[in-house]
Amino acid sequence: MAWQHGFAALGADFFTELRPSPLPAAHWVGRSSAVARLLGLDAAWLHSDAALQAFTGNGPLAGARPLASVYGGHQFGVWAGQLGDGRAIMLGETAAGWEIQLKGAGRTPYSRMGDGRAVLRSSIREFLCSEAMHGLGIPTTRALCITGSPAPVRREETETAAVVTRVAPSFVRFGHFEHFCAQRQTPQLQALADYVIARYYPQCRAGAANPYAALLQAVSERTARLMAQWQAVGFCHGVMNTDNMSILGLTMDYGPFQFLDAFIPEHRCNHSDTQGRYAYQRQPDVAYWNLLCLAQALLPLIGERDGALAALASYPGVFSAEFMAGMRAKLGLLQARDGDAALIDGVLMLLARHRVDYTIFWRRLSQAVGCGDFEPVRALFAQRADAERWLLLFSEHTTHMDHAQMAGMMLKTNPKFVLRNHLGEQAIRAAQQGDFGAIETLLRLLERPFDEHPGHDAYAAFPPDWAATIAISCSS
Structure with a gap:
């Protein structure tokens, strides 16, 4: 694999270089052939022990430059200060422009007393939902594979460890900008903004009176389109903190999430969200609130408050137009x-x-x-x-x-299959007993959710009564 390490070129203020922490007795849990093809990986190699060890964090990939990045964020509407990749380690960026990240790879300087690990249940949900969202045509980070280990990880109870290999053009978040603004590190803030513009939003530099305001507007409009797609398909994110918001308008950080069963606009999928801040019907407004936080972070570069607010002015119109277009398509x-x-x-x-x-x-x-x-x-x-x-x-x-x-x-607009909570739970329970067949089946269905898939109607049926008792929290 050829690497270019674009984010790493920003310098030591943006990350800490470190290697993943090894896990014992690694084994495969799931693999996505589609993402392997995206990365240009040989299918046979992806089934090898060398790949297993590399994507568990037990053996380095030649040319990789592992690092954990620092960022900040508002969590449940409250400034949380410095955060960062507390259990995710980026291996690097491929020459084709894909960042590869191991989630659950061990402690980093940003773990904040955490163990740096991820558990099998949440890793399965993230793996499947990343690919399910892509199958639905919704912008998202991707997932190459999951590996597991019998190493114990303590949450509400003792569980086993897993590592998800995540892939995206960039994992830069709103919170990266918030961190440098809060630290009053304007040169670093500008360096980050310049990097994002050069790599992902070059149109904001060409002909724009204020490239940083143009960046804010572009991010705002991508976010508005993403929210319209979430609402149309009935997807609830669950933890829309600013550190979980992608600068590229991608769905990212699949912790508590849910596709609606019954249509209940006030539904909240996160058991920890006692106030309903991230309820389904509130998602578009929360996204705008998060964009206001990003605007505040970019203000030292934009220069004027009115200019920052003007950059966000198109958000409601873009959301409304995109949502209406999505709903028209659903109605034919x-x-x-x-x-x-x-x-x-x-x-x-x-x-x-x-x-x-x-x-x-x-x-x-x-x-x-x-x-x-x-x-x-x-x-x-x-x-x-x-x-x-x-x-x-x-x-x-x-x-x-x-x-x-x-x-x-x-x-082609209204899927037959979505990753309902009970389907994920069934796959998790089977995997905890060493049976990974349900993950493979679900992945195949969710990659092509609009197809009929004869013989698999049970996966598109009403949820069983016990599905209502499933509680998904921030613990993972």
Whole structure:
């Protein structure tokens, strides 16, 4: 593997160089062939012991330059001070521009009394959801593989260790900028901003009156598009702290997360989020709040408060336009028309009132448009009168449209398979007993979530009653 180490060129103020801490008796848990191809890795090598040891942190990759970066952040709305890669170690950046990072690789100077490890259950969830989000077409960090070890890790109870190999063009977060602003290290802040602009946002330098304001606006608009995609697919992040927000508008840091079962706008997926700060319906507003924190961090470079606020002014409009476009696609509306907003508001209020399963509703509606049989959609509602009224509006709104074309769009927009909590939990329980087959099956389904995958309908069924008792917290 060829390396270029772009982030490392920023200098020692930005990171600490150190090697991962080894784990005993490493074994494979899961691998993504798609990410291996992305990195240009030989498939046979990825099954080798050398790869196993390298991605567990037990043996260095030739040319790698491992490091842990420093950043800060607001956690649950409160400034947390200096943070950093407390259990993640970046091996380096490939010549093709992919940063490779081991999560769970041991203590770093930023571990803050933590053990620097990750446990098997959270590692499986991150591995699967990273690839599931990519399969849905939502910007995300990727996951190459998971390795496991019998080494004990203490959380609420004693669990076993695991390491996820994560891949992204960059793992720079809002919190990186917050750290240098809080430390009043303006030269380092500018160096970081210049690096991000040169590498990822060159258009912000070309012709922009203020490249740093242009950077803020570009990040804001990417974030707005990401939030629209999360909301449309029914995804809850759970820990939208500023240190978990990507400067590239990627979904990152899969701790507590959930795809909605019943459509409950106030749903919170993080058991630790007692105030509901990161509830599903609040995500777009929280993202904007986080962008305000980024704006504050960039203010020494932007120069004027009004200029920073102006850079964020497009966020609401971009979010609204992208969300409406996503919802039109879910409804098979081939072009924008008067009445679209009322139809979209109506269906969301209907689903919330009856707490209907979000993914199943949209998939059944997609199929119904194609075949003309809406009975499976009506069957989702105990009180059918509300559903009938909305379906009548939907029918009237789409009377003159090509329903075959509509259904084709809807079936490519509304997934059959998402990573529901109970599916992840079943894969975790099997893996804890040494059976990794469920991970392979889920990965295959989630990589192509819009396909039918005959014989796997159970993975697209209603969640069992016990799924409601699953509690996911920040502990991982």
